[in-house]
Amino acid sequence: MSILGTRVVRTEDPLFLTRGATYTDDLTDERLTGALHATFVRSTVAHGRLLSVDASAALEAPGVVAVVTAQDVADLAPIPPPFPFINPAMTRPWLASDRVRFVGDPVAVVLTEERYQGEDAAEMVAVDIDPLPAVVGTAAAASDEVLLFPEAGTNVMASFGDPAPADFFDGCEVVVTQAMVNQRVAPVPLEGRAAAAAWSEDGRVTVWCTNQGAQQARGQFGDWLEMDPDLIHLITPDVGGGFGAKIGADPEYAFVAWLAKHVGRPVRWAESRSENLIGMLHGRGQDQVVTVGGRRDGTIEAYSIVFDQDCGSYPRIGAVLPTLTMLMAPGVYGFPKVHAQARALATTTTSIGAYRGAGRPEATAALERAVDLFAAEIGTDPADVRRKNLLPAFSEPHTTPTGATYDTGDYTVALDKALEAAGYAELRAEQARRRERGDVRQLGIGMSVYVEITGADNGAGTGEAASLEVHPDGTATVLTGTSPHGQGHATAWAMIASDQLGIPIEKISVVHGDTDRVPQGGGTMGSRSLQQGGAAVHQAAGELVDLARQRAAEKLEVAPEDLVVDLGLAGLAVRGTPGTGITFAELAADEQLLVQTRFTAAAPTFPFGAHVVVVEVDVESGKAEVTRLIAVDDAGTILNPLLAEGQRHGGYAQGVAQALLEEVLYDEDGNPTTSTLADYPFVSATELPSFELVEMATPTPMNALGAKGIGEAGTIGATPAVQNAVIDAVAHLGVRHIDMPTTPMRVFRAVQQARGGS
């Protein structure tokens, strides 16, 4: 029986559970002996002219070796925007020299012998800033009254799409429009950013950092530091979560490498949580206006989304997220007309990057709210409106009005499975009873149907590298260009190799995140790992069997086609005589048994699903509690249900968190007010139920495994289902829409307003 599809517990866990993983800040590598600690001095003003940085007092403090300011890095060119379509004047200095653009903008770096000394000395660097007006929110940015980059002449980083034609909604019996906010949230991987760097005498630098893709980060390092990438050895040790915020190199990481050269000693940096909450990329941050038009029978004929993406101060991945939101705007529906248009705007806040789902949750949240608004307007059950408009099942590619080509899908079945598992009819009956009685605790039922894109080109090409080697002692090594940070690749990739070779998974080690050992790779992001990296390992295993067959045929003097894999033997046997062949290990003893391959997917895949969420809302306090979350997430063929379920659970939690409570906030002067975990309402176990998972698997033809991505399904499906449920709970009181997060205060106010109060 194949090991694929079975619940294999993780091979990496015993070490994680007894010694703990080895994160960047845990490293005891001898190359880091005597390393200095770097402490960044960051702007405490959102926007202003930097008048002076006086390090004289800090230089006298105990343990201080150097204080680095902008003048020390004058030779290093500022970091250009990461995409060609972004206003080229919006560059990022390594350290602010004439202007600061957000609270957290690095101004200086203190290098000390010990960590505590750095905290002390950083406080002693005197930074004089003449404040300028802050630019908080996309409306302020779009007005161009205050410019972050005066030489750019605008705060618009990039514009996408054209206005809708004037007659776009002509002929619709009902047109509903709503402004909505997909709020800024903080990814908060439990391990914050950390890096370490050491130069060797041959002019190479080894950099360790917590990152989702070593190869991509190395490329950026090379560009930024104007170095040959071959001189950079980048290692990502165990990584304590990423959620998109660790895609690509952070300037601080490259700067740690530069600092090590500058002072001639190894340098380490690990940020504090408060530094993380203002310095690491944030996610989401879209102000959307959605309009939906159709007939009173529930047919939707036209849908439009126009939105502004808050990108924060310097352009990062956030500036490109609108293109994903626009691509996925039609979602699961067959609307005849779909329009999308966006701007990416600079504000004096922390930069926006990718956060679990990255552009797709924003598209789905807008769309699924719009469908509910339309259903409410025509007085029809939202499930019925969805069924009427869902694309019919398809197994041949379907191209949408925004140019996405979906591979396989059956959205109606996904919705029906979720509704059935939820006991939808009974839930509506219970809701009616509570409404009739006027209960304080009202029931809300929310749903979403989603499709997402996974394994899309992340700039590294749609392919992924893998190599596989069997050693004479019977062990094997897989090298992969994907890069786990909790997903369990060590187990999953070993399963794929074991399935074809018969070598037990405990004897297969998986190597990743080391550019000397794996020079090519696309990293782990966009739910690409299994469908690209896993498929590459699958391909490598097939090629290794072919290679072994050729060698064994010569050795055994039989025709290659007469040799078959004998999994019990972990080798090849002559057809019809099991147990009498030669093992892969024996072949490896004669000559190195190694294959290196690259798998290139024909196209991305489009996982889909449906979520149903039940909430209880106290209409007097406004507090909403999620009591049930039922989810169908179809990601094609599942390799390891245990790992796939874990990915789903984590996503649901983050979706619930965004819908109910999490939000990064700034005051009108651009001061962050959620810069610690005491202020940022990070979701805990108490706000969540145990989840109800419903299985559905529609394989994709895009890879031999039939696998689509699963990493982001949870945030895409759960977020609008929770928001819709909260609004549904108070809809009978006249509430039409509540922006996320649907905090008790917001729900309370919405209820008061609907009741005609103030």
Added chain:
Amino acid sequence: MQVSITVNGQPRTDEVEPRLLLAHYLREVRGLTATNIGCDTTSCGACTVVVDGLTVKSCTVLAVQTDGGQVTTLEGLAGPDGELHPVQRAFREEHGLQCGFCTPGMVMAAIGVLADNPDPSDREVREGLEGNLCRCTGYHNIVRAVQAAAKAGPAAGQVPQAQEVQA
């Protein structure tokens, strides 16, 4: 200042700054890096350890306050033969960890939950772990792991005695 602290059954005397946090003492003085630091406001619980039978967040305690005390960290849970503590075993079997950063603190906190309540309900586990944050698992499998560990009986709520670890 001098402190004598027994960590995982190993007594030692060290010279430390009075302001040194127990979390940093464990990591940097004792070289035990399983105990992670995830915040600076005692919010995340990644640094949770057991001190003299009580689960505490080691970023909230000064090393000098632990002078003369017994500390158990994740590294001190498995038996001398490598046998996993019931909570460690349950976390593995129920896939109660992903990136692993919250895990050491979560495991120690789970032991504390089970010490107080050997047979907790889903809700009681959730409330017991409220001070420990996880970004990966959605807590679902952590809750299941704690309940699975409870089936092992009283051992699930105990840390090994010092002499056992030293053996």
